[in-house]
Amino acid sequence: MEDKTKIRLTAAEMSSLWTQYINDTVSICVLSYFMNNIDDKKVKEIVEFALGASQKNISLLKEIFNREDFPYPIGFTKKDVNVHAPRLFSDTFIMMYLRHMSILGMAANTVAIGLGTRPDVINFHKSVLKSAIGLQDLTRETMLEQGTYIRPPFISVPDKVDFVEKQKFLSGVKSRRRALTSVEITHLFLNIQTNQIGKALIMGFLQVAQDKEVKGYLQRGKKIAQKHVDLFSDILKNNDIPAPMFWDSAVTDSTTQVFSDKLILFHVSAMIAAGIGNYGAAMAASPRKDIGLKYASLIPEIALYAEDGANIMIKNSWLEEPPMADDRDQLSGLT
Incomplete structure (x- = not known):
């Protein structure tokens, strides 16, 4: 039976994996700093959950990259964060920030799953999606308990089904x-x-x-x-x-x-x-x-x-270049 993990990565898969790696290196920097500046025990547990998820993602990504002889992106490292710096954001903001990041994570990995082909890549993004959903649930429940969750506005339930009849709509x-x-x-x-x-x-x-x-x-x-x-x-x-x-x-x-x-x-x-x-x-x-x-x-x-x-x-030479298609004109010596 054919080993489907040996099929070449598509551009979509390469893009989603590369982007996820970069984003997780950012998350590890930010969350490591947050861990040293939290008063609320519950909030600290949630940050620890998110940090663990990002570290796990990096480990899984390296396994995929190694199989493909794909060079690890540089991303961001300990040099990009001072984890011992004084508190910059409140615990409430950290929760709001994590909730927002989980929404972005759910959206990005849903798209990646839809465009994925290889089972190992799809399974990776399913794992990331599961963690993002878990983070969303944890932040929502905690913020509701603390009274810091801001609900979208309420409106009246419609009396009946209606159809648009005028251009005024x-x-x-x-x-x-x-x-x-x-x-x-x-x-x-x-x-x-x-x-x-x-x-x-x-x-x-x-x-x-x-x-x-x-x-x-x-x-x-x-x-x-x-x-x-x-x-x-x-x-x-x-x-x-x-x-x-x-x-x-x-x-x-x-x-x-x-x-x-x-x-x-x-x-x-x-x-x-x-x-x-x-x-x-x-x-x-x-x-x-x-x-x-x-x-x-x-x-x-x-x-x-x-x-x-x-x-x-x-x-400032800070922008890391994503995977690029072959430049056929350059390869042909035309440019």
């Missing part, structure tokens, strides 16, 4: 705007929360970053995140829907370096990439024209911000 003109759909509310709520988490994280990073150019970049990101929070919150408030709270108080006044500027920029870039995906999904799911156009106008802004971050990383 699509209109975004103020005099003809309809009420928000549950799907639109969901995306607005999610994008407010992710921007709030992003802003709080950037605030912390801004206090401990070393390079002046990186600090300027983070300051700009902080303003963009707040602007987007305000825009989405206004849409909810104008439709008498409550907007989720802010997380500014989750950051302490510490200025001791915790993470390398390289790790900081990578982490921010990864969050921007996720944000662009969220905005695209929200735009597609928002029939009301004014909301769809709002998302469409914001995507270029954060895409340009992401590009500027990539340029800083390239300038």
Whole structure:
């Protein structure tokens, strides 16, 4: 019987494995630091669970890479974190951060499973997905117990099944705007929360970053995140829907370096990439024209911000190149 693990990795499999490796090295750095700065015993147990999952992922990935003679990505190491630095984030923020990371992990590995072919690769991503679901459950249950979990808004249950009969459903003109759909509310709520988490994280990073150019970049990101929070919150408030709270108080006044500027920029870039995906999904799911156009106008802004971050990383030789297709013109001596 054919050994299916000896089939070559597809581009999709190579991409998902390489990306997972890089992301887990970031997680190990961040979570190792968190472990030394937690007061709540329950929160510490959850961080320990997440850290163990990332370390296990790295071990499994190395096994796959070894079978393929695939060079390990460098990613991030102990040199990129000062685990003994003073506390920068509150326990409550750490829980919110972990919950958000678990959502990203569930999404990425679901896609990877759908595109996977080899059994060993699929089984790996199933394992990562299981851990991400476990982390989501642990953070949700603990935050509900502690009273720190922020639920999405409530709306009335519909009286009956209905169908759209007028073009007003699509209109975004103020005099003809309809009420928000549950799907639109969901995306607005999610994008407010992710921007709030992003802003709080950037605030912390801004206090401990070393390079002046990186600090300027983070300051700009902080303003963009707040602007987007305000825009989405206004849409909810104008439709008498409550907007989720802010997380500014989750950051302490510490200025001791915790993470390398390289790790900081990578982490921010990864969050921007996720944000662009969220905005695209929200735009597609928002029939009301004014909301769809709002998302469409914001995507270029954060895409340009992401590009500027990539340029800083390239300038400093911090951007690790992902697996690339063969350049046939170069191999042919044409370039």
